[in-house]
Amino acid sequence: MWVAHLSPRHPAQVIVLGFAGAVLIGTALLMLPTSKVGPGSATFLEALFTATSAVCVTGLIVVDTPVYWTGSGHVIILALIQVGGFGIMSFASLLGVLLARRMGLRSRISAAAETKSVGFGDVRGVLLGVLRITLIVEVLTAVVLAARFLLGYGYGVGEAVWLGVFHSISSFNNAGFALFSDNLIGFAGDPWICLPICAAVIIGGLGFPVLFELRRHFRYPRTWHVNTKLVLTGTVILLVLGTVFITAVEWSNPATLGALRPEERLLAGFFQSTMTRTAGFNSVDFAQLNPVTLLAMDVLMFIGGGPAGTAGGLKITTFGVLLFILYTEISGGNAVNIFGKRLPRSVHRQAISIVLLAVGLVISATMFLMLITDFGLDRILFEVISAFATVGLSTGITAGIPPAGQVVLILVMFAGRLGPVTLATALALRSKPLYYEYPKERPLIG
Template sequence: MLPTSRVGPGGASFLEALFTATSAVCVTGLTVVDTPVYWTGAGQVIILALIQIGGFGIMSFASLLGVLLARHLGLRSRISTAAETKSVGIGDVRRILLGILKITLLVEAITAVLLSGRFFVGYDRGPAEALWLGVFHAVSACNNAGFALFSDNLVGYVGDPWICLPVAGAVILGGLGFPVLFELRRRFRYPRKWFLTTKLVLPGTVLLLVLGTIFITAVEWSSPATLGQLRPDQRVLAGFFQSTMTRTAGFNSLDIGQLHPVTLLGMDVLMFIGGGPAGTAGGLKITTFAVLFFIVYTEISGGTAVNVFGKRLPRSVHRQAISIVLLAGALVVGATMFLMLITDFGLDRILFEVVSAFATVGLSAGITADLPSVGQVVLILVMFAGRLGPVTLASALALRSRPLQFEYPKERPLIG
């Protein structure tokens, strides 16, 4: 709110500052003002610092909760939890934090060099400006924040692979999660020894990226407002980039407000799923939906136990996944219904905005700034709940698990 943070006289209003700070710390990317126009260099530095602190803090928080969970349980459960839930092991806190910091800074540095070089060579930006643009967007991408220093985000670079691919690469790496990156660094050549989290996140990420790219590209292929104006190779690049960004990073190289309602609905699903656990990605995480998928598959195939890659999932994990999805769905539906009551925007755009806030994606159909104050407060609460809710709820459910000394007799209600 300091006057030095805003262009023009006076400082930002409390709600504008609160919304921007929440969006930055929760690495979401939704905005109520035009970032490069409204905020001064000092304001942009504050936003960048909040993104960096928020991203590092979230990864550290999630990873340390895994350690806490492992140490809270018995020895057998510790080994199982460390191997199957978070895969960070039960080592010391210092090693985990240093590992997160090293990986984060390495990805950001490589991305910043690539982007700065492109801005300097390809777009005649001065050395200082090119470096600032490269660093800002690298940090924003690695932390899956989606803040950009261009009024149209990255729409002006829709056909430039030297901008889109480094940003997409940083988003993917940040979205995999620290446990997966840490294990790939140690055991990249020994996939059979990978923990279950890694075995679920890696193929799940590839599958969602491919399916998302095909879906967005196919639906928008001939639309003159989006992909129709681009060359075929640029259409594929834009489809891949937008599919990547639905993994909880709010950059956009297409005008989201011009997308077909079917595209918006498909992106809602991708945003709701999210990325890997204990990373900068939001959503309910690939592992959560993978557990649900295998539960359904086991039930349809007539199995008695949910087995995944040669390991049996505990029933407590079944209950945790189902509980998180149902509670998250209730929050999204409730917020959507409330915003529909106080605004005149359609269901598709409001739902997109709410899911984007909950999944800390930051993609916007262009209505956030036009929402009334109470509507923006709702999105602030949804962003906060979406950022910290799933990981804390999952950990709380696991820590509350207690074996009972008795069981009630079974009785089956009619289903379906």
């Protein structure tokens, strides 16, 4: 009987325990002497931080990945990235199956007729669909990158293929780990490296439900689900606004875009706008960015990408729902409508709950790091949001943060990766019909 009480029953518990187990296994593997260059082995905190960053597909590092870890260590990191990215997409998609099965018959029929996309009862089909999309995107990206490393930079066949595979998996899973000490700064002006990585990042960040629906109904946008329309619209808007803002502010900064040719500045601006969607690669030195650029990136990272994908953050859909709630209140409407569909009030509450908890987590972690370090608010806030949104971008302060601060970042990465998914599921599964209501009374607002 006591064993039954210890076994997890809620889907959120299964996800948390599964990812925690992956982190612990990864930590143990990275602590092996064969994983580290030179004598001895990595410390527990170094291994734990790296494993958490890899499983949570973040990309923050406390040691130089290409220099500190051996080839075996790189393989372990890559495996953790793949497990983390595939696991998130699979778990988030399968939670949709669970939620659909918890609906009443009429709601399930309405949902099936409305989405015309994922067969919510087909668990095997969901998993195979995620696997198929993952393999296609990663293989195509790896081929292009390997060819460029081979033909454009003189790497040997084996090394070029390995570089292509590593950065392809890292980019599609929005991880941001690179096998170069300066990340991708050396390729800032190379479209054959930057654009394939951007494409993989964007595709991975859209989310499996969007990709599945686009594959089946690409020619019929009127039939797309509200989720797909929100993600695609928000992705385009944020990419364009981010590119314009970053490029304009950093255009004359000699330490970032100013040292590049005009066409390379545009490429680098687009690249960094894409990476704020939770990927973590950088083609410029973030320590030299204008503070206002860092603040703009804070906003982009906090919003994140699409749900049920490899991107982190609040998710575009959550942010979109909040915007439409705000618009409805300002315009005096009675119901929140998006693309001709009315949102249930439970969705309003879920979005507000996720945002408030996320803000509380970011503020708490930021205040703690400010108490134990001498770094400025802009750099600490950037680091914390990057960890929460599982982005992996950094101004270079990660390794200089005391051990207690690094432990906090580990917790923030873990909560940021699994928090929005598990919290949204928990809230949705806990919703129960009420057969009574209390009398209404309005407090003063504002």
